[in-house]
Amino acid sequence: MILNNREIAILFWLAIVLLYAFRKGINKDIAKSFTALIKSFFHIKIQTIIWGGIAWASLCVVLLEEAGIWTLSNLKTTLVWGCTFAFISTMNAHKIAETKGYFREELRGLINATAIITFITEAYSFSILAEIIITPILTLLVIIQVLSEREPRYATLQKISTFMLAFAGLAYIANALYMLANNFSDFASLDNLREFLTPSLLTCFYLLYIYVISIYMTYENLSVGLTYAITEPGLRRFAVFKAAWAFKTNHKALNRWRTNAGIFRPQCKNEVIASIKEVTYQIYREKNPIPITPEQGWQPTKAASFLTEKNLTVEDYHRTHGDEWWGDAHILKIESDRFNLDSITYVMRGTDIAVKRLKLEVTVNNKDLHALPESLFIEIGTELILHSIGHCEIDLQQAIDTDSHVDIITGLRRVRLSRENYTYTKTGGYLRTLIIDYQPNYIGPEDEG
Template sequence: MSFTLANFGFDLSNREIATLIYLGLLLAAVIFWKKGRPLAHDVVRAFFFPKLALIWLSMSLYVAACVWLLAWLSLWDWPNLKSTLLWWLTVGFTCIFEAQQLKDKPYALRKLVRDAFTLSAIILFIAELVSFPLWVELLMLPSLVFLTLFIAVGEHQADKPGMPRVLNLLRGLQTLAGLIILGFSYWLVAGRVTDFWSLDTLREFGLPLLLWLMFVPFIFLLAVYMTYEEAFIHLQTRPRQTSIIRYARWRALLAFGWNIDGVKRLARDIRGRDIADKQGIKEAIGEINRALKIEKNPPAVARAEGWSPYAARLFLEEYGLVTDDYHRTQCEWFAHIPSVKLNDKVLADRISYYVTGHERAATRLRLALDASNQNDAKEAQCAFDERALALLVKVFDVERATTIYLRAQTSEPEALVIDGMRVSLDRSDWGDVRLGGYVRNLTIQHPMHQGDN
C-alpha cells in the first residue's frame, strides 16, 4: 500500500498554500536582510532559552500523550496529522501566554473551557472548509493582515481628529470581508453537503475541541509553576531572606498546593513584612489560611466599629475597582487596587481605591484620581465624581450622598464630620501647567480609625 501526503492530511488548500508562500517570503527577507539576521538569531536564541525550552518540550510531550490517548479511543487517525501539527504550532505554543493570564486571573480557568464551545468555533471551522482560487487568496491574505494592522494602530490614536471616522470605515471593510468569506464558504458547503460532512470532517471539527479540553490541565499546572517561580524569585535579591527561600517554597507547596492566590499572598507578605525566619513563615501561612476561610463566610461588622473589609473592597465593583485581599502589613491592615485606566490612551488618567483599618474592620476609605494636564480635565472629573458618589452611597445612603459631596467640595480642603465620620476632598498639583498633572483624593474616615495613614 502506497502512502501519500494526503494520507496524513497534507492535501493543502489554496489558503494554506498562500500562507506558506508568504511565510517563505518573510523568512527569505529576514535571512537576506543583513540587519534582520542578528534579530532573528536573538529571537531563536531566546526561544530556546533553557527554561523556555523545557516548557516547549513538556508541552510537546503532553500533546503527544493526548494524541496517543485519542488514537487509542479511535478519535484520532493519521489523516488528522496536519491539523494536529497546526494546532500544536499555533495553540500549543501560546500556552505560556494563557498560563500567564490564568496566573494573574485564576477565575479565567472557566473562560478557557467555555471558549472552546463558542459559536465562533463552528463559524471559523466552516469558513476554513473551502477556500478561494489561489490568486484570490494571494491578494486577500496581505490585504486582511494590513487592514487589521491599520485598525490596531488607529485604536491607539483614537483621540486624533477624524480618526474615529477612519476607524469606523476600516472596521466596516473588515466586517464586509468577513461576511463575504463566510457567505462564500456556506454557499459551497450547502451545495456539496454529502462531500463535506463525513466521519473525517467530524474528526477534523472535534479534534481541536478535544485537544483544547485536554490541554487545559497542562495550562493550569504551568500557571502554578510560573506562580511559584515568580513569587519567590524576587526574594533572591534580598540578602536577609535568601536563606529561607527553599523553606518558604516547600512550606507553600504543602500548605497551598495549586492554590495560586495563597502562594502569591505568602510571597507578598514575606516582602512586605520583611519576614526572615522560619517561624515567621509558619505564622504568615497560618494567617493566610485563616483569611481564606473567613473570606468564604465573612463575619458581620457593627457600624460602630467600621465597615466589613470584605464588603468594602467591593464597594466600587461596578467600576472595576475591586481591591486585592485585605491583609496585614507592618503598620496596619490594608487592601488596594492601585491603578485603573479611565480609557485606552497611553498616558490615560487613572483611578485608585484604598481600604485601611485593623483586622476586624476597615476604618478608612480613599478614592484617588491621578490625572495629567494633557488629558481632558472635565472627563476625568466626571469619572471621579461618579465613583465618589457611589462610594458615599455605600457609606451613608442615596438620599444624603449628593448633599454630602457638594458640601465636601465647598469646604475643601477642610473635612466635614457626618455621623462622626470625616469626609474630605483634597488636590495636590505637580509639574507645570502643560506637562504636569494632579492627584485628587476623597477620604472617608471612621471614628474608630487609628493613625494618620
C-alpha cells in the same frame, strides 16, 4: 494535509514580507532586540517547559490515534494548533494565576456556536486569486482598527474599519453557508468530525499540562520572592515546604503568604508557621466575615468588591506594620493617547475587623489630555460614594469643572476631594484624590507626621 486557498494566500504574503525585509536589511536596533529575544528563548528553563509541552502534546496525539479519533490527515490541524494555542498558552502560563476563571473560560469556548461557525467558515475559502487580494486588505483593516482605537480623534476611521471587517466576516460566513448547503453530504463526514474534535480534545488535555506548569511557576516565583525576605537557605526551603503543605495549588493563598513573609520577614521556623496560620485565618475570615455596624466602618470583603464592575477589585486585604491593614486593587491603566498612560487606583485602609478609609486616585500626566481619565474618575468615584455611603450629595463633575476642593460630612462619613499638581512635569500633570472616611475625626497613618 492539503492547504486550502486561504492558507496558501497567507503563506504567499508572509513569504513576500520576509523576503522584502531581508533584502532591505533589518535595523540594527531591531536586529539586536531580535537576537536577545532568540537567546532568551533558548534559556534552559524555557526550553524544558517547551519540550515538555511537545512531549505531552505528542502523547495526547498518540492516545487520540489509539482511540481512532486522530489520523495522519489531521496533522496540519495539529501543527497549527501547536503553533498557536499550545505555544501561546505555554508562554503565558505565568499569567494564569492572575487570570480569574482562566480554565473555565477556555473550556467554555471549545464547543459553542462561535466555534462551529468558525470551523465551517474555515472549511470553505474563495478562489486563490480572491484570497491573495483579500488577505492584505483585511490585514490592513485590522491594523487600522487597532491603531485607531488608541486615538479618540480617529473614531470615525475606527468605525469604518469595524464595519468593513464585519462585512467581510459576513461575506465569509455567507459563502461557507452557501457551500455547505450545496455540499452537505461531503461536509458531514467522519474526517471533518475528526478535524473539528482534534483541536478541542487536544486543548482539553493540554490544559492539564498548563495547569501543572502554572503551579510550578507559582512556586518558582515564591522561592525567588523569598530570597530577600528569608535569607537563610535552609529556613527558606522549610518555608516553601510548609506553604506548599498548607496551601497546595491555591495560587491566591500562596501569593498572599509571600506578601506576608515579605513584610514581616520570619527569622525562625515558629515565625514561618505563625505567618502561614495568619494567612490561613485571613482566608477563613473572608469566607466567614464578622458582621459589623456602620459605626465601625465597612466590612472588608464587601468594601473590596465595591468597584468590581469597574475592574478595581481588592484581592488581598492584609496586615502591614503595626495594627494597620491595607489592600489595593490592580492599577486601572488609561491610555489617553499613544504617549500618555494615566491610571486610577483604589486603596482600602483600616483594621482586621473593619475598613476605615477608602481612597480613589487618578493620575493625569498631561493636563491637555485629561478628559478621558477625569470622566472615568467621576464615574467610578460616584459609584464608590453610592456603595460606601448609600447616596451621593456631591456633584463630582461640578467640583472638578470648577477645580474646587471638597470636604464635607454626610451622615457618619467624611468625604474629601483634592488635587495635587506635579511640579516636576512640563505637561501640567496632577493627582486627584477622593477620600471617604468612616468617621469625620478619623486619622490614618498616612495623615500622621
